[in-house]
Amino acid sequence: MIYLDHAATTPIPRAVADAMYEVLTEQYGNPSSQYSFGADMKKRVEEWRETVADALGCDPKRLYFTACGTESDNWAISAACWQNRHLGKHIVTTAVEHSAVRVTCQWLEKQGYEVTYLTPDGSGDITAQQVLDAVRPDTALVSVMLVNNELGNIYPVAEIAAGLKKKNPQTLLHTDAVQAFLKIPFTAKTLGADFIALSGHKIGAPKGIGALYISDRVRNPKPLLSGGGQEGGLRAGTEATAQIAGFAKAVELRTENLAEKLARMTELKAYAKEQLSTIPDVLLLGGEAPHVLALSLVGWPSQNIVNDLGSQGICISAGSACHQGKPSHVVATLKLPKKAAGGVIRLSFGPETTREEIDACVAALRTHHDTRMPML
Secondary structure, three states, rough: OOEEEOOOOOOOHHHHHOOOOOOHHOOOOOOOOHHHHHHHHHHHHHHHHHHHHHHHHOHHHHHHEEHHHHHHHHHHHHHHHHOOOOOOOOEEEEEOOOOHHHHHHHHHHOOOEEEEEOOOOOOOOOHHHHHHHOOOOEEEEEEEEOOOOOOEOOOOHHHHHHHHHOOOOOOOEEEOOOOOOOOOOOOOHHHOOEEEEEHHOOOOOOOOEEEEEEEEOOOOOOEEEOOOHHHHHHEOOOOHHHHHHHHHHHHHHOOOOOHHHHHHHHHHHHHHHHOOOOOOOOEEEEEOOOOEEEEEEEEOOHHHHHHHHHOOOOOOEEEOOOEOOOHHHHHHHOOHHHHHOOOOOEHHHHHHHHHHHHHHHHHHHHHHHHHHOOOO
């Protein structure tokens, strides 16, 4: 199998699985238990928290484990709106956010919030000035992702944070960094966001674990779950210790020689773009994130491409949802011609992806172009 869908999920290294197995079978104590078996696990959870926090460049006390990136996004948005409930009911976000943010904002609109959805330009870019121009005195929250999951565009979150401090210091800033964490260089300090959402399974950790950074500007954050007082009293429920252990081990592995890994993925993406450009009717799309490459095989339905390559053991994804023939909400914002929008696919890489795998994918796409019927 050739796996080129790392933006969807990533393979779990054996060392991560081993770390989880050890916890599941030998270190299964409840961190809230008072005897030493539980106290030892509580200590380990805090050590794992420190590992993830160090990679994010934040105080471990500001990092809270969650079940996934979606949960982190939802919690951040609700906590920001709660803190600024007296400031106003206006939210600024983009039209290309992950559904975890977009659908949550749509739900808030039903609760009386006004949401401004900013549309990117034809390349998928959003400017900081575009965001700041939309901010009003009653803007409770700005939510802008750091790396777009379908296109790979990198958004200027640090510049937005700096601008907000000047224009409206009370407005809180959330960023979905699920596709950015350990994929592009940043820290919580350099980014300046009040909420940063992470997900473990995008970097070699298991599914079912994420994290949320909450800055000290957020006073008495609204709890996500009430109960036994875990996670500083903000997210009750017995800690998912095996998943947390896996998250920490994945972070540890990914941060080893990280600069070299990012440089290798950048070179691999450049090579892929060069090879793909030799296929007729290919339109390259998207931004500079090293692990995401969006393109369109203009005239060929994306789902047909995904199915064809999948039958050959090559895993890619459709940048178009193809639901009733309509492109995804992200692709729709680009205002591409119909045949280009319908042919959008996404390749996404990991540190272990090879040129040989890219060559095999390019050859399969070329064959698909030459032998399959285009859409009418």
